[in-house]
Amino acid sequence: MAEAIVTRDGHVFEASSSDTPYPVFDPQVKRIIDRANPQEEWHGHCALPRAIEDALTQNPDWTIDRFRGASVGAARIAPEGSRRHGEYVGPCRSCLPLFDELELRRAI
Numbered sequence: 001m002a003e004a005i006v007t008r009d010g011h012v013f014e015a016s017s018s019d020t021p022y023p024v025f026d027p028q029v030k031r032i033i034d035r036a037n038p039q040e041e042w043h044g045h046c047a048l049p050r051a052i053e054d055a056l057t058q059n060p061d062w063t064i065d066r067f068r069g070a071s072v073g074a075a076r077i078a079p080e081g082s083r084r085h086g087e088y089v090g091p092c093r094s095c096l097p098l099f100d101e102l103e104l105r106r107a108i
Contacts, residue, residue, distance in 0.1 A: 001089050003047035003074040005055075006107070007066060015051035016077065026053040028064040035097040043094045048072060052098070064102070072099075073107040 004014040023044030024030055029052050033044060056062055078085035088108045091099055098104060 001047055001074055002077055003051060003072065005048065005051050005067060005104075006071045008069050011055070013051040013055040015047040015054060017045060017047045017050075018077070024049040024053045026056055028056065029053050029098075032064070032097045032101050033094050036094040038094075040094060042092075046092060046095050047074065048091065048095045048098060067102050067104070069103050069105065071105045071107040 001017045002014065003016070004012060006012050024033070029049045030044070033049055036043065038044075052064065052067060055067075056064065059066075072091075074089045074091070076084050076087050076089050090106070099106075
């Protein structure tokens with residue numbers, strides 16, 4: 001899955017779930033996603049928390065509140081020729097707390 005988050009002031013950050021060989025570690029992000037069930041083996045490997053963590057790493061003066069009200073879009077990555085490639089994918093159980101806490105908007 002590929003995902004992008006656009007802050008209210010227009011900064012764009014993107015990630016792919018294939019870019020996440022390890023779970024997110026940023027305490028601001030982890031605090032929120034851990035409200036979900038952290039027992040899932042894929043917990044913290046999603047593209048959305050990775051994009052936010054990468055943005056916070058690139059901009060050390062930012063806090064997670066910078067993403068409040070941001071727009072998020074996600075699309076399935078499928079094999080070449082698949083009709084499912086590019087279709088909208090909603091947030092998983094681990095990412096739902098990010099949508100709730102940060103009042104994220106789904107860009108579909």
